[in-house]
Amino acid sequence: MTAPRPILQLQGLVKHYGRLRVSDDVWLDVAPGETHALIGPNGAGKTTLIGQIAGEIPSDSGRILLDGADVTVERPHRRVHRGLARSFQITRLIGGFSALENVALCAQALEGSSFRFLAPASRDAGLNAAAIAALAETGLAERADIPAGRLSHGEKRQLELAMALVARPKLMVLDEPMAGLGKAETQAMIAVLRRLAGQAAILLVEHDMHAVFALADRISVLVEGRIIASGPPDAIRADAAVRAAYLGEEV
């Protein structure tokens, strides 16, 4: 039996900041539908790696394949159209837009042309329906009309997620979606992500080990820009190198 083609393949990615090697020959595969957690201590280079995958940060060498296509030098918005969606570690929302309009903005990137100048976007029923559905999936439907800038921190994280999933991506890259959430909010977020798991592959960067072990099919461990271990949760839990480098104080 041949394994299905990975949705994301990183082949020897390198990124330097000055003399600092922030990504140091990173190899990583994410299979379709898989939830793949990427963990590692602060400053390991996780956010940088996401930036490279999304195309915001150019790589010094190595290749990035998205759904089989080489996107190493492709511009960020093109990658979105190939089925990549990302969320940000530090929430990035359009604060003056309502929650609904934030999500509708993302929906309109993939549905129809946005070089339309006359019809009011806020009355575009197709976009609004898609946006409401995405908000409902993350449990934010009641808050659709609130300006994003006025949502609570937890709600903002939910909104980030809704903005990623409204695009029906093949791969979602989520940078610490639980950051700053309380216990109950984290549980809710885990539940949402578990529901999504079937629909898209997820590359999940997360410090919350409870969430990681609850969600991940596979885990890769990034330390000082290198993947030091990769495998199913049980194997990672047992891996001596990982325990020594990272998990020791957490598990």
Add this chain to the structure above:
Amino acid sequence: MSTTLLLIQTLNGLQLGVLLFLIAAGLTLVFGVMDFINLAHGVQYMLGAYFLAAFAAATGSFALGLALTLAAALLCGVVLERLVLRHLYGRDHLDQVLATFGIILFLNEAVRALWGSAPLHVDIPEALSGAVRLMPGLLYPLYRLVLIGAGLGVALLLYVLVTHTRIGMRVRAGASDAAMVSALGVNVGRLFTLVFGFGAMLAGFAGALAAPILSVEPGMGDNILILAFVVVVIGGIGSVRGAFVAALLVGLVDTLGRSFSTSLMRLVMDSSAAAQAGPALASMLVYVLMALVLAVRPRGLFPASAG
């Protein structure tokens, strides 16, 4: 085109370049260190020229007048920074544009109200009048040579100051990462005032040097300010070295372009068309240069973070 003319125009180009550098040096540091857009830098140049005209007339001595001008320009810069600009650091660029535009309107008008709209005349100091024979058949005014020399001297001094002294190091670090410098416990407020006052003094110095050879009139700083912007953009924001290279480049391209574009155009079109197209082309040249540099290097020739 003769060699003599070429040489003269090259010297004229250097002269413009040197003046531009003196203005752009302060601008680029203010941009780099404070991420602050200061439209009012050109009026500092104008004030320098007016101060010199006033002080030289009052004291009867160019040298004394120049010394007083430098002090007054420094004072003006510091006062302006303390009174207005300091409250706009970290604010939206639009606020900075609005405020410094208001300052330009005010100072241009103040100068007009005090000295009138007619250009002032400033004598070239006695000791520096006359011309120097550079080559057989090539006389060049001594004052202009001194101006070029003085400008280059200040450039060298500034280079040493910025690269080899502790305070210069801080300024340079600030130009590439202000947050970092403040995290290191440097008194950023004082550093800013210093950079600002110093930049104003340099611009005032340029205005004073230019006073005897250009017309001293309200609004004289406006056009040269925009040329200085071009210099800053080409050189790379925050880079004194970049400002120097770009200033000479812009000075030469502008001056040589203006004097030779018509004859160059004659090579490809008839002379009446060339007489039309030449000046139009010449006036666009430095901006085309800027566009070309940006197309290749959007952050200028010497991006500050690269040193």
Add this chain to the structure above:
Amino acid sequence: MSISARRSLLPLLLGAGFALVPVVTGGDVYTVNLAIRIMCLAIAAIGLDLILGYGRLVSFGHAAFFGAGAYAVGILSTHGFTSAPLLIGAAILAGAALALPIGAVSLRTRGVYFIMITLAFGQMLFFTATSLSAYGGDDGLSLPARATFLGTDPFGSPLSFHYVVLALLALVYLGGRAIVASRFGRVLRAGGEDERRVIAAGFPITAYRLVAFVIAGGIAGLAGGLYAEFTEFVSPAYLSWQRSGEFIVMVVLGGTGSLHGAVLGAAGVVLLEEWLAEFTEHWRLIFGPLLVLAALAGRDGLARLLGRGTR
């Protein structure tokens, strides 16, 4: 009163106000001309507000596109063209056509770079205008005749000029509102708040900004063309960077990101200038510090004074 009601009330009042100026003043030429001048500049300011207010791009070269429209009308007039639709169409085209390459280069940059570069390109066009020796060079150029339309003289009397410009102003305003609310406008507005987010959502933001920049250039060209018809004269001063600065002042004082604010700002600036000039020829001594105070107090000064704290 609800925000949305207020939002449509103020523009209506403004429109009605302009419409009534000739009636109330009994067709007083000075006042009507003042209103025409305000409306021409307001059209340009609306264009600027699209990129500056909604796109948050501080373009300091807007007068260049205004001047380009004026010169298009001036130059075509001297060559004997008088058809109003042709001249005004050429003015719009001139503004938009120049905005395209300038925007393409300028939009590669951000922040203070963008400000300086648009300023520099504006200055380039200013000097180009001064070197047009066939069309008056530094001194500018008088229009030999005013434009005509199907045998009528739309710009012939202050009164008909007034209502033609008012109609165009209304058209530009409503068009601008549609653009802001459209899909395109949504991307532009979002990009003004957070460029990275918009790219991550899948938009090539620079393309949207460029289109907005070109639209703004075309609107400025329209305004400039009308202004040339109004003054029957064009000169390099139309492209001066001080005029670009004035457009920014109008948009900012009227409150960025509300198109009727641009109209209000244009009226405010022109009237303030007129009023101050009655006291002293050195009115800029007062106007300049007012701008400084407005900036220090936080922008949207005039807007806040008028009690419109909302966007």
